[in-house]
Amino acid sequence: xxxxxxxxxxxxxxxxGILAAERLSELADADIVMVEAGSRSTPFSNRPEQRRxxxxxxxxxxxxxxxxxxxxxxxxxxxxxxxxxxMHWDGACPRFSPEDFRQRSMYGVGTxxxxxxxxxxxxxxxxxxxxGVAGEQGPPEYDPRSRPYPLPPLPxxxxxxxxxxxxxxxxxxxxxxxxxxxxxxxxxxxGCQRCDTCHVCPTGAKYTPDVTLDRLIDDGGLRLISxxxxxxxxxxxxxxxxxxxxxxxxxxxxxxxxxxxxxxxxAGGYAWSPHLLLLSSSSQFPNGLANSSGLVGKYMTGHPYxxxxxxxxxxxxxxxxxxxxxLSRMHARPGPLDRYVRHxxxxxxxxxxxxxRFRDATGVLQFGDDVMDxxxxxxxxxxxxxxxxxxIIPDRDSTLGLxxxxxxxxxxxxxxxxFRDAPESVALRDHTHETMRTIFEHMARAGNGRVxxxxxxxxxxxxxxxCRMGEDPETSVTDSFGRTHDxxxxxxxxxxxxxxxxxxxxxxxxxxxxxxxxEEIARAFPSR
Amino acid sequence: xxxxxxxxxxxxxxAVTAAxxxxxxxxxxxxxEPRTPRRLHRELLRAIGDAVLPGAIGADGREKAIVAFEVxxxxxxxxxxxxxxxxxxxxxxxxxxxxxxxxEQLDDLERLARQRSMASFxxxxxxxxxxxxxxxxxxxxxxxxxxxxxQHVAVALMAHYFRSTEAxxxxxxxxxxxxxxxxxxxxxxxxxxxxx
Numbered sequence: 001x002x003x004x005x006x007x008x009x010x011x012x013x014x015x016x017g018i019l020a021a022e023r024l025s026e027l028a029d030a031d032i033v034m035v036e037a038g039s040r041s042t043p044f045s046n047r048p049e050q051r052r053x054x055x056x057x058x059x060x061x062x063x064x065x066x067x068x069x070x071x072x073x074x075x076x077x078x079x080x081x082x083x084x085x086x087m088h089w090d091g092a093c094p095r096f097s098p099e100d101f102r103q104r105s106m107y108g109v110g111t112x113x114x115x116x117x118x119x120x121x122x123x124x125x126x127x128x129x130x131x132g133v134a135g136e137q138g139p140p141e142y143d144p145r146s147r148p149y150p151l152p153p154l155p156x157x158x159x160x161x162x163x164x165x166x167x168x169x170x171x172x173x174x175x176x177x178x179x180x181x182x183x184x185x186x187x188x189x190x191g192c193q194r195c196d197t198c199h200v201c202p203t204g205a206k207y208t209p210d211v212t213l214d215r216l217i218d219d220g221g222l223r224l225i226s227x228x229x230x231x232x233x234x235x236x237x238x239x240x241x242x243x244x245x246x247x248x249x250x251x252x253x254x255x256x257x258x259x260x261x262x263x264x265x266x267a268g269g270y271a272w273s274p275h276l277l278l279l280s281s282s283s284q285f286p287n288g289l290a291n292s293s294g295l296v297g298k299y300m301t302g303h304p305y306x307x308x309x310x311x312x313x314x315x316x317x318x319x320x321x322x323x324x325x326x327l328s329r330m331h332a333r334p335g336p337l338d339r340y341v342r343h344x345x346x347x348x349x350x351x352x353x354x355x356x357r358f359r360d361a362t363g364v365l366q367f368g369d370d371v372m373d374x375x376x377x378x379x380x381x382x383x384x385x386x387x388x389x390x391x392i393i394p395d396r397d398s399t400l401g402l403x404x405x406x407x408x409x410x411x412x413x414x415x416x417x418x419f420r421d422a423p424e425s426v427a428l429r430d431h432t433h434e435t436m437r438t439i440f441e442h443m444a445r446a447g448n449g450r451v452x453x454x455x456x457x458x459x460x461x462x463x464x465x466x467c468r469m470g471e472d473p474e475t476s477v478t479d480s481f482g483r484t485h486d487x488x489x490x491x492x493x494x495x496x497x498x499x500x501x502x503x504x505x506x507x508x509x510x511x512x513x514x515x516x517x518x519e520e521i522a523r524a525f526p527s528r
Numbered sequence: 529x530x531x532x533x534x535x536x537x538x539x540x541x542x543a544v545t546a547a548x549x550x551x552x553x554x555x556x557x558x559x560x561e562p563r564t565p566r567r568l569h570r571e572l573l574r575a576i577g578d579a580v581l582p583g584a585i586g587a588d589g590r591e592k593a594i595v596a597f598e599v600x601x602x603x604x605x606x607x608x609x610x611x612x613x614x615x616x617x618x619x620x621x622x623x624x625x626x627x628x629x630x631x632e633q634l635d636d637l638e639r640l641a642r643q644r645s646m647a648s649f650x651x652x653x654x655x656x657x658x659x660x661x662x663x664x665x666x667x668x669x670x671x672x673x674x675x676x677x678x679q680h681v682a683v684a685l686m687a688h689y690f691r692s693t694e695a696x697x698x699x700x701x702x703x704x705x706x707x708x709x710x711x712x713x714x715x716x717x718x719x720x721x722x723x724x
Contacts (some may be wrong), residue, residue: 075617319706356690
């Protein structure tokens, strides 16, 4: 068995782990090791070519970005790779709203977080400055900030300029979605060239965690051990301290590796962090580690969405800058007499009903100029997509468990996630959808258009939870810094600690919480 | 059906091609070298192109579209891992090499032409060629699939063109130039007229 010792062992190399490592390296005189089960994916130099093949063939531009035997039922996205999911994120960076942290005290539903928006706000700002977020200050009542975004916003496209006016006519203020895309050169990254394939950015304008990771490695800030799957954590018999993480070398499956450290940080995201705690059960901890509350793998959260395609009498040109969009938080704050319906709104220009088609409206096959004429006639109208992420209250039995019927090559059971809304959200579901349909119809009328279709998602986006934070060890897994109540040298950072999933993309919140955790963890080590 | 990131991923996968890519493109191509040469019968493919591609783009435009399709086919990788759709955990793989099937379909069209008209497919009138093609693709759906998913070579050729940057520009009459890398400062401007 190989032994690797450090002061701090971070398990998982996604964006939360990497940014926490960066902050720790700034504050603490500590030796940091990061363990990652996956490998390196497509290097920057090859991303333009992978973009080309992605466009032409739909191929996955991120090579070796997952492990075949590390999947799981109900997971959102197959990713186990150095840099994590944010290697191929789109970079949307909205913050949660102050209301997200105070559901119980403001609206009488759900559970208040042990911290407020004001507690997290400095860390949102820190996150935005580290990765270079381009954004526009929205109306302050909906978009509270202490300082401006570090980068000017992405310019509105010709299409979005008109769609923002449409939104204003409907009485809904929209502003540009904040993005982790450099609108001008930023900390070694090139400026955005609106290539419209943010999934794989060929210029490096979009932030990917490998930028920070490579800098940390080059500076000696951490050691990365990739291709190594941590299978369990072990506890000192005489205390509740975590003593080591036991891993398998994926390139030599019969070889074990142990990581010994003073502090362990789980940064495996909403799936793999609670999964590892459950996998680490023993006679001393039969329900897994950090689980005296029985809440590891419970209160899994996220948000579904509802969307509409709305036809408008506008002259728009799909493809100018398709990935940019408009954002409104107007409906993230229910009035005092309203029922608890919270959602954001986003607008894009889309090609729905504005694409070439093989058969005309009567079903007759078309060739050549007839295809063009049919297509051209339909470009006289435009289509906007409007979508709202819906805040739901997670049920206690919204669960990540171990699936004994699906195991990896070492025989470890894989995760199985089954999301469930709390009764108050179930009771509001029809009302929520009807409320959103009414908004879509109102917007369509305001633009002299019509709703072409609506859609309700059946999956949770931006999942979190499974190790929810709180002050009471009986009703939570960690404190607000991610320190597990049961093991004072074991932290869970990022998505798993969420109390609720909000109605905005999760990464800024995951990362802000992780940066806050890093400051707390650093206190145990000599300062730099 | 929703759109946004999911549909963008779907639609952009079929948007064509090297001609639409901007100056930021760089990097090696070693990972995508074609494994085996794939060529369809040159004259028959052009006879199809003349029948199914727009007359308005002219002979040069059709030839350019056919060459782009040939290059696309040449660089196709069978059974490639596809981009993971957001919202699902399963890994998907693309189709096998369609060129043997497409080559047979070209032969079928030629054989049918000779059976029905005692002439080569390329010698038939455009309408007669369209009739033969329509008979061969009567099960085709309402929209264009990705080229690789097309069951018939005529559908693949049309899908490849009608999903392209060039076709979009033609139909809107302006240089939208989707998926082309360029400065962001001009994003707010109305796209310029073609040739302007």
